[in-house]
Amino acid sequence: MTDRYQQFSTSGVGRLLVKRLGLPNPEPLRRYKSGEPALTGPALVGGTGRLVDAIGAVLKSAGIEVLTTPAGGDTQKYGGLVFDATGITDPTQLRALYDFFHPVMRSIAPSGRVVVLGTPPESATAPGEIIAQRSLEGFTRSVGKELKRGATAQLVYVQPGAEDKVESTLRFLLSAKSAYVDGQVIRIGTHGGAVTEPENWNAPLAGKVALVTGASRGIGAAIAEVLARDGAHVIALDIPAQGADLAKVANKVGGSTFQLDVTAADAPAKLIEYLKTRHDGVDIVVHNAGITRDKTLANMKEGAWDSVLAVNLTSQLKVNDALLAEGVLREGGRIIGVSSIAGIAGNLGQTNYGTSKAAVIGMVNAYADEYAAKGITINAVAPGFIETQMTAAVPLFIREAGRRMNSMAQGGLPVDVAETIAWYASPASGAVNGNVVRVCGQSLLGA
């Protein structure tokens, strides 16, 4: 699970060779540490639109210094560049992007953040505005590919009427928590749950109960740790064979364990009973348990197809139905799926896995509106190459390709997926509904 090439490329001689030969240069990414500032420098804010005031207020509340004109000189490094593009209502105005970004593109700090905010094209009516707003995707994704040294770029489409619902998303994107999220398009809407500002932004999940499936190791264990760090009581669930590791995770985070095979016929009923009697309900459900059984379709036995679909999809649909039917998921509830870039791009030898992970995206699409009416949101993450036991087992050549073929030239860490899930889980993220955000360092796969 160690990236030896990254260790080499950051050594003295390695640094020199990487530069001379033009080899991939995986910058060590800045990750969240309690007490450290959100960004490493001030944020330069530009654009003219309906979000300018909201952006200023959020940055102030997050303790980020705001500049509205470039500082001048070559020495200033910006921790972030934030551009309100909602005022661009016609393609003739797109030059504003060039005018704002071009002079400062070389002044972005390592692990700096670029965020462009726009109006969802589907919310615009005039053809000129639809075209101009749609174009922001190409701009932002290209900027993401040009940025160096661990800097990232995202586009946030904010529906008219949701201007006061952007704080949790901006705080996430303009921080080290979004280290491996790059080139993403996020939608903030008026159709979701309530947006409740937490009393303490360092413990937004205080008083919440979170269920994490597949929590005994890898990404699931990291999700348990991050949700507990944010104040939730975590129920760590895994199969009985993983009981010892599961107990270690739960002990570490002061949580509870629940041993269950989510594919068992009576699993939804057992889970409901447990959540009702032991925790009086649940607030956050993270469907992280997942398996692979790789073979090309021609060589795949039916059991490999069935088991992957059962763990990665059908068990989750049954649990969701039971949670909703029994009223066990509380008001303001969160359901979070774990898809994969294999569910977006497809992958050789993974027809079963790709089907199940694309279906997780379908699950988000299918239920976002229905759940919103109940004050519940449903979103998913789609991880790319994450350093876990699952990817350590991938053959060397494919593993190296997965690690390097993204804008960060490195794999992500389980904590990167966990931070994204914690952002969805926040009570302040009620307007973040129906999203699928890739945690893939802007992988070239499925881009």
Ligand code: NAD
């Ligand atoms: P992992 O294999 O390390 O962990 C998966 C966990 O799920 C294990 O603890 C396992 O015991 C548990 N599990 C499996 N079947 C179960 C069942 N029937 N009931 C209850 N628990 C069960 O995998 P990981 O790499 O940590 O992946 C976590 C999730 O992220 C999976 O859904 C995976 O598909 C997804 N993902 C991972 C990557 C990656 O690069 N590692 C990339 C994309 C998506």
